[in-house]
Amino acid sequence: MTVNIAGALSMAIFYLFILVVGIWAAKRAQKVERTYVGDRSEMVMIAGRKIGIILGILTTTATWVGGAYINGTAEMVYRPDAGLVWTVAPWTSLLCLFIGALFFAKKMRRQKYVTMLDPFQQRYGNYVASLVFIPAIIGEVFWSAAILAALGTTSSIILDLNKNASMVISACVAMIYTLLGGLYSVAYTDVVQLGCIFFGLWLCVPFTIQNQAVTSIKLTAVKEVYQKPWLGKIDKIFIGRWIDDLLLMVLGGIPWQAYFQRVLASSSPKSAQILSIAGAFGGCIMGIPSVLIGSVAASTDWNQTSYGAISPFEKGEAAMILPIVLRYLCPRYISIFGIGAISAAVMSSADSSLLSSSSMFTHNIYRKILRPKASEKEIMYVMKTTVLLVTVLATVLALFTHTIYGLYALSADIAYVILFPQLVCVLYVPHVNRLGFVTGVLVGALLRITGGEPLFHFPPVIHYPGGYFQDSYYVQTFPYKTCAMLSSLITTVVLSHISKIKWPESYITAFTLTGRPSEMRNTDLLYQ
Template identity: 50%
Template sequence: MAFNIGGLVGLIVFYLITLATGLWASRKSKKETRENPSEVAIVGNRNMNFWVGLFTATATWVGGAYVNGTAEIVYLPSRGLVWVQAPAGFALALLIGGLFFVNPMRSKNYLTMMDPIQEAYGNMMGSLLFIPPLIADVFWFAAVLASLGATMKVILDIQGYLAIIISACTVILYTLLGGLYSVAYTDVIQLVFIMASLWICIPFAMTNFATESISYTVAHNVFQAPWVGKIETQDIGRWLDDFLYLVLGAIPWQTYFQRILSASSTKQARLISYFSGMGCFMLAIPSVLIGAVAASTDWNQTRYGLPTPNDRGESALILPLVLRYLCPTYVSIGGLGAIAAAVMSSGDSALLSASSMFAHNIYRKILRKKATEKDVLWVMRASMVVFGALAAALAFYSHSIYDLWFLGGELVYTLLFPQLCCALFIPHTNTYGSAAGFFFGFLLRLLAGESSLKIPPLICYPGCSLVDGVYVQRFPFKTVTMLVGLLTIISVSYLAAFVFKRNLLPHKWDVCHLIKDDSVFVSLPQREKQMDVQKIENDELMENNSNSAL
């Protein structure tokens, strides 16, 4: 296919509409109270409209990786529909989040998910635990940018780097200017476009002359294995591990908490969480149908020819390939717009998430505790540019970016989820337990190896086997690592409190200041807060003395 000028023009128009919406929303954010501009940027001043909140929460999860990845898994002969876990996993995650996490997070008016962790375990642990979500957010943005670049190359026959640069600049600009307001209102436009564009493509793809009925191929081996797929006995542990990773690992993300913390009430926050889970599940249906169509297509009858996408190693591009070779050109361009919308709806959320935590939890609470609201806002904007540029640069390495993003998500699940649960629900856990859980969990995950990065395991769990020269862990080791980390936090916390309270260890060894000299328990964060208050009082006293002397 030759260079498609009309398609490029249409895509540029869509980008301009998105940018205009973001700029309009940024004007709305400026009309809000100027007393807490960072709070307006991070959580929309906690008065987000219910429907806007619902759309932005749904669009956050329905990203480019979600749309493309669902179609790819359904199409793959070795996987199939039974391995499409994200729709049900995300739906359950948002249900659990609404039931258990909304109330404790909103009751104390937190701004980010790192706030309760810093409050419970101190700034040092907060800075360490900030690393996994930062890595995951940056690689997430890079992954969806790489996905869009590959899609544009297939449909419009243009270089992917143009799509990456244009998309990154657009997202950075409107997110920088309007914060959560710009992200939320552009998500509304993007989600509507995703739903409309993908559903329009379905009838054309299903009625193409080269495609067999998907209801027939669901049980018959026509062009490849049936697209429903199956789970082998030896893969049950791996399937369960991935599913629990999606359910529980989808909760400790700032992109999720940013939405529920921006709602105007706890009731609305819960409803947003519940209904956005339903929306994620429903929006997977078009991608599932497209993957089933691809598995039911005789590619030799299309201009794509043989070998098949799976044989060429292009399964990750199955959605744009279906749009290009099984749909009219104008329809495929609409589908490309849907993918672009999905990319931006996830990219802006990841960008805002990382910059919010850095500006609020690292800069304001650690690096510069006397920073003004304006300082925090400018640091937040600067970090958006830095993280966005880093993600765009990483997007050019698309062959490994998905593996790195998935690994970053695993670190969030295995390291951050138990820390957040302990900080919110288990009283009297302390910095000793948090540090032990972090390092022990990280060590266990490292020793398990990583097949996608060809890192051999030093711990071979039951079912570990060599497949095509790479060791594959079939045991649910990610969930085991998470549970071990959780138990380590609890046990070490209570053990440390016991030995210091009973004077089994000298108080001078109590580097985290669990107790005072009078044996009254004081956590490290409380100690830090006391020191900060004392420092501020001393500074004010010195300033008053100077003024008196003058």
């Protein structure tokens, strides 16, 4: 295998350009710091709440449009067992950020939180609230690993580069400018990266559609030519699963620190709402090229290409369909722009994840629990160290795991089942308390685990109605993830309400072993 020298060189130039922009943004941030009154760490985490509307819209969109988003959308449209109707990512991103704008962005920004975990710590206390830090940080690391792996796969196919080297280099570049300038560097490089994504993918689309091996996508949308129509269909038995996927992508996309970091960095609550709404449309639009590329792949006679007669799906390479299309259906010099687009998508999400992970640990765990009296210099040192550690951890996961899509799906599950219902409760249900919170988290996690996970061949313990056995594995068709999420929400609300009731003395006597009701007259004191 020989390396594509021109492609590798263009990729190196692109990385160098991004690094230069990041360094320039870091110097700009230093100038703003001199006039900023407040903690320097908050300047790094939320840019001193000085992110304007235009910059906020662009960085929000770029954060959403990651490598896994672009590759995964093309894959789902292409797959004969899925199709466009199962590709919920582009338009659910519109619904997700729109709902976030209406119900969460303005409310969070008005309270002047620094991270997504702040409302939990204010309500439940620093130690108990740290329970949600675990799923939040796991989701961010898994997400980073997934998008780094997407880049490694793409560069190995298009440029014949070693995919491990591509992942390491990309992670290092993103880490360097994140360390230098914090959110300012991340936001300004996001603008450049978003432009590269838009230009690179749209440049490739016409070449793929006009390739002689490709049949009209209008025809293959409804008629079987080389495989099933790429529009796809939803069988009645799978409606529950489709609803599960839909709600998971819409509501599970909200409780992410990477999203709220932009919201909380905006200059006003109104700006936070505007950038979220505009970012919703931006994220949806940016998914269109991937949809078209996926439909082109489903309309291709692969026997007319140098790829070979056996289709990518039959070879088990459906997950790599986007780079495969760029390589075999585009001129080589055009496909190079495609790898630039995917590299930009990866770094625009990777840097956001690195910064959000380090912000949560530094602000909510180190400063509020481990070292409340830590100096500003110490906080900055810890934050930079955390960025380094998260980079290493995500890169290692990307290098050594073979279930990257599984990690990505699992991170979405964690956000949907555990974090979303608790975020709703802490912002909109005044009477929730520690007992309801902890129990709700545990109930949601337990029901999700017992529902099984086919990606990891983990068999379900609970067989929900409507499922069926396939090769001795019970396939769930019931929306069990949504069931787990709602159970967590209901448990938190109901148990919190019950624990706050001032029960009559006779009731307390009957349900205590000691028979000393005076010690438990107000159960609310036990669970505040």
